[in-house]
Amino acid sequence: MAKNEVEVVKGIDLARYMGRWYEIASFPSRDQPKNGINTRATYTLRDDGTVNVLNETWSDGKRGFIQGTAYKADTNSDEAKLKVKFYVPPFLPLIPVTGDYWVLYLDEDYHHALIGQPSKKNLWILCRENQLDEEIYNQLVEKAKGEGYDVSKLKKTTHTNPPPETEDAPADKGIWWLRSIFGK
Template identity: 80%
Template structure:
C-alpha cells in the first residue's frame, strides 16, 4: 500500500481552515516530544495570503512552541498542498526549515482533517474541538490512503 498515490484534498477554503486545531493522533516525529500533551496548532491568515502557524505542546509541565509560515506550494493549483517554514532553534530563529503540509482529508464542516506529506514519514490527525470521539472511520481512512494506522500514537 505504501506505493499508492497520495490523494490530496482540493478546493480547501483557507479562511474556513483558520483557527485552533487539537492533535488527536500522529506518527511520532523527531520534532515533537514523545511525552507532549495538549498538542495544538493555531492558524491565522495574513493579509498577503500566507498563514501564520503556531505549534504548541506541553512536556514535563512546560510549554514549548514554534512559529512559522505556511503558503501554497503551487498558487495555481486547487490541491491543498502547502509548504510550512519554521526558523530554528525557536529561541534564536536563524536557520530556515521547510516541510510539506498536505491536507489529505478534510470534513465538510472543517472540524476534522488528516495531514501528511509525500514521504509518508509524518501524519497528523487534528480536530477543531478538543475531544477524541469515534476513531474507527479515521483508522479505516488512514489505511485506505496507504498509511499504516499501527504507526500512529494517540495524543494525550
C-alpha cells in the same frame, strides 16, 4: 497495493481552515517529549495570503512552542498542498526548514482533518475539539491506511480538560518540534 500518489483535498477555503486545531493522534517523533500533552496548532491568515503557524505542546507543565509560516505549494492549483517553513532554532531565525503539509481529508464542517506528507513519514489527525468521536477517528485511520500510511505508528495524544491557557504557561524553547515536523 498502496498507490504512490496521495489523494489530496481540493478547493480548501483557507480562511475557514484558520483557528485552533487539536492533535488527536500523530506519528510520534523520537525527538518529541514522550510525555507531551495538549498538543495543538493555531493558524492565522495573514494579509499576503500566507498563514502564521503556532504549534504548542505541554511537557512537565511547561509550554513548548514553535512558530512558522505556511503557504500554498502551487498558487495556481486547487489542491490543499501546503508548505510549512520554520526557522531553526526558533529564537534565532537563521536557517529556514521547509516541510510538506498535505490535507488528505477535511469534513465539510471543517471540524476534523487528516494531514500527511507525500513521504508517508508523518501523519496527523486533527480536530477542532480535543476529543474526536471514535467512529470518525477509525474512518480517518482507514483513509490513511488506504493511502499507504503505516497506521500502526499512530499514537493518540493526551489532552486535559479544560485545555491549558497559553498565557499561563512557562515557555520552553521547543526545538523538538522541528525535528518532529520534518521527520528527522
